[in-house]
Structure formats: C-alpha cells, structure tokens
Amino acid sequence: MARGVPAQRVPAQARDDRRHRPPQGDAGEAVAAARAAGVSWWEQFFDEEYLVLYAPVLDAERTEREVAACASLLRLAGGMRVLDLCCGTGRHAIPLQRRGMRVTGVDSSRKLLAKAAERADRVGAYPSWVLGDARSVPLKAGAFDAAICLFNSIGYGTDAEALAMLREARRCSRQLLLETVHRDEHVRNAGPGGVFEWAERDGVRVLVERWIEAVPGVSRATFRIQREGQSDVVRDFRHRLYTATELVAMLRKAGFERIECYGDYDRRAFAIDSPLFLAHAR
Incomplete structure (x- = not known):
C-alpha cells in the first residue's frame, strides 16, 4: 500500500523554518480549470502519470x-x-x-x-x-x-x-x-509545424503533440494517455528553453x-x- 511522505529526517542543523511557496508558471490550456483554482500546471503534471510518460527513458x-x-x-x-x-x-x-x-x-x-x-x-x-x-x-x-x-x-x-x-x-x-x-538542440530537431508521436507500452498508449513557441522560447507538449475501457488522461506541459x-x-x-x-x-x-x-x- 502506498504510504504518505514520511516525517522529515533532515538534521536539525540543515533545517530552516521558511515555508514561503509562491505560485510558479502559467497553466496550460489543458488545465485551465486548475488555473482558475489557483493551481499551477506542474502541480498536476508531476503525479503517477508522469512516471508512465517518462519511465521508459x-x-x-x-x-x-x-x-x-x-x-x-x-x-x-x-x-x-x-x-x-x-x-x-x-x-x-x-x-x-x-x-x-x-x-x-x-x-x-x-x-x-x-x-x-x-x-x-x-x-x-x-x-x-x-x-x-x-x-x-x-x-x-x-x-x-x-x-x-x-x-x-x-x-x-x-x-x-x-x-x-x-x-x-x-x-x-x-x-x-x-x-x-537547451534551446539549440531542441530547435535543431523541431519542425516548424510541430511534431506528433505515439508509443504503446504495457497496454498504455501515449499520444504526444510537441511544438515550440518561438518568441518566449517555450517547448510545449500535450500528452494524451489512453487505456482500454477508461477515459483519456490529458496532460499539458510547458518548459522554458534556455x-x-x-x-x-x-x-x-x-x-x-x-x-x-x-x-x-x-x-x-x-x-x-x-x-x-x-x-x-x-
């Protein structure tokens, strides 16, 4: 059974009492509802489905x-x-x-x-x-x-x-x-109209659309995760390319x-x- 995050075991000399957590990033189009609720896109992206997307690499x-x-x-x-x-x-x-x-x-x-x-x-x-x-x-x-x-x-x-x-x-x-x-490598491998990819592993199909917003220098992606008999899971991703x-x-x-x-x-x-x-x- 999955457990929660364990109590901190950080040595006392390394602890600090600062807990300020300012909002980060702009929510993507696929998570507009989360933005309205004050949740940044990455707070939804980095969950169990993130492991499905990146575990193979x-x-x-x-x-x-x-x-x-x-x-x-x-x-x-x-x-x-x-x-x-x-x-x-x-x-x-x-x-x-x-x-x-x-x-x-x-x-x-x-x-x-x-x-x-x-x-x-x-x-x-x-x-x-x-x-x-x-x-x-x-x-x-x-x-x-x-x-x-x-x-x-x-x-x-x-x-x-x-x-x-x-x-x-x-x-x-x-x-x-x-x-x-880094931006140079991403741009070198990106097409002007975006890239579409798909992969299937362990009964899970992942469809991906990737593109680059040239002026802000942001790599964007929309992931659609499909499982037999279940509703699609959609995740929006944005990453500033430096x-x-x-x-x-x-x-x-x-x-x-x-x-x-x-x-x-x-x-x-x-x-x-x-x-x-x-x-x-x-």
Missing part, C-alpha cells in the same frame, strides 16, 4: 551513469551532505545515499515523494525527504557540500523563478551540478563564479548539437 543503466558522473564531478565522498533539488522519485538521491552520501531530496510533489519513500524501502537506503519548493528551500544556508538539479528541473515558471531556484542552490551549497535540455549563454548568465547572477559546461555526463565539450547541457558551478 529513465532506465537503471542511464541512472547509474548519471550518478557515477555526479560523484566524480562533485568529488563526493562518504558522509558528505548532498541536496537534490526537484528530486522526484529519488532516482538520483537513493543511489547517492547507497554510495555513502547523506542526501536530502526536496520536491513539491507529495505523490512523487511517496514513490521515492517506497523505492528507498525496497533497497534499504534512506535519504531525507522534504516536501518543499525549490525556489524557497526550507533548509539553512551552507548546510550542504554539494547540490544537484537534474533532468530538466529548471524552466517550469518564469525566468525570475528559475533564477530564484539557482540562488537557493547557491545559498545552500558551495557547488551545484545542473543538467537540462541557451547555454542564458544558463551561464543566470548561474553567475545566482552567485556562482566558476562554471564548467559539458555536453553530456561523459564530460564532452558543450556544442550546439549536444544532447544536453551540464554545468558544474562553484
């Missing part, structure tokens, strides 16, 4: 490669404190905890944190889980040796909110590993001085056709 081999790169780039050693911003189901937090780090995962989705707790129970590695907003983290300044923010977790709201999240990472830790998609130039500028504005940019976890040099943007900021 987040396999164990990929996760291990990313976790190994994190440990190497950040020079992590046993006992070091690591903050995982937007940790989701603990895909990186749990393996890092198993490697001997003391990990705290922060996420605004109660449902994803419940899944994280279940995964932690299965492998016997227990990060601390905090239900909170990455733009206003309820943790003390300088409480961590390193912070990570991985798998496109920046860009779901305004530019000011993205900067606020980076500033929180800098406030909590002296170094950050940031991974996200160039590497913009991301580096935001990291500097957040207070980081030394920034090394890579095009993948293998530390290849960043280029406009790199599959992702990876920055080690200090």
Whole structure:
C-alpha cells in the first residue's frame, strides 16, 4: 500500500523554518480549470502519470551513469551532505545515499515523494525527504557540500523563478551540478509545424503533440494517455528553453563564479548539437 511522505529526517542543523511557496508558471490550456483554482500546471503534471510518460527513458543503466558522473564531478565522498533539488522519485538521491552520501531530496510533489519513500524501502537506503519548493528551500544556508538539479528541473515558471531556484542552490551549497535540455538542440530537431508521436507500452498508449513557441522560447507538449475501457488522461506541459549563454548568465547572477559546461555526463565539450547541457558551478 502506498504510504504518505514520511516525517522529515533532515538534521536539525540543515533545517530552516521558511515555508514561503509562491505560485510558479502559467497553466496550460489543458488545465485551465486548475488555473482558475489557483493551481499551477506542474502541480498536476508531476503525479503517477508522469512516471508512465517518462519511465521508459529513465532506465537503471542511464541512472547509474548519471550518478557515477555526479560523484566524480562533485568529488563526493562518504558522509558528505548532498541536496537534490526537484528530486522526484529519488532516482538520483537513493543511489547517492547507497554510495555513502547523506542526501536530502526536496520536491513539491507529495505523490512523487511517496514513490521515492517506497523505492528507498525496497533497497534499504534512506535519504531525507522534504516536501518543499525549490525556489524557497526550507533548509539553512551552507548546510550542504554539494547540490544537484537534474533532468530538466529548471524552466517550469518564469525566468525570475528559475533564477530564484539557482540562488537557493547557491545559498545552500558551495557547488551545484545542473543538467537540462537547451534551446539549440531542441530547435535543431523541431519542425516548424510541430511534431506528433505515439508509443504503446504495457497496454498504455501515449499520444504526444510537441511544438515550440518561438518568441518566449517555450517547448510545449500535450500528452494524451489512453487505456482500454477508461477515459483519456490529458496532460499539458510547458518548459522554458534556455541557451547555454542564458544558463551561464543566470548561474553567475545566482552567485556562482566558476562554471564548467559539458555536453553530456561523459564530460564532452558543450556544442550546439549536444544532447544536453551540464554545468558544474562553484
């Protein structure tokens, strides 16, 4: 049986009493009712259906490669404190905890944190889980040796909110590993009229329409999840696409001085056709 989010096990020296959670992002057309109720689109998107949409590409081999790169780039050693911003189901937090780090995962989705707790129970590695907003983290300044923010977790709201999240990472830790998609690669692979895709797995069919809003630089998608005998589930997605130039500028504005940019976890040099943007900021 799924359990709720466990009580916080964050060390007292890392806690803070700030609980400000400002609204983030604009609701998409598919969640207009949620917007009227004061709920941001991402608060509905990151639930159990999110796992249906992305589980196929987040396999164990990929996760291990990313976790190994994190440990190497950040020079992590046993006992070091690591903050995982937007940790989701603990895909990186749990393996890092198993490697001997003391990990705290922060996420605004109660449902994803419940899944994280279940995964932690299965492998016997227990990060601390905090239900909170990455733009206003309820943790003390300088409480961590390193912070990570991985798998496109920046860009779901305004530019000011993205900067606020980076500033929180800098406030909590002296170094950050940031991974996200970047605009150059997205635009290079996007058609002017949008892209339609579909996939079927374990009896679930997912239809996807993707397009880019050129002026605001936002990647949009509408997902339609279909199951036999059930009503379709529709999810709207919007993600601000930043160039590497913009991301580096935001990291500097957040207070980081030394920034090394890579095009993948293998530390290849960043280029406009790199599959992702990876920055080690200090």
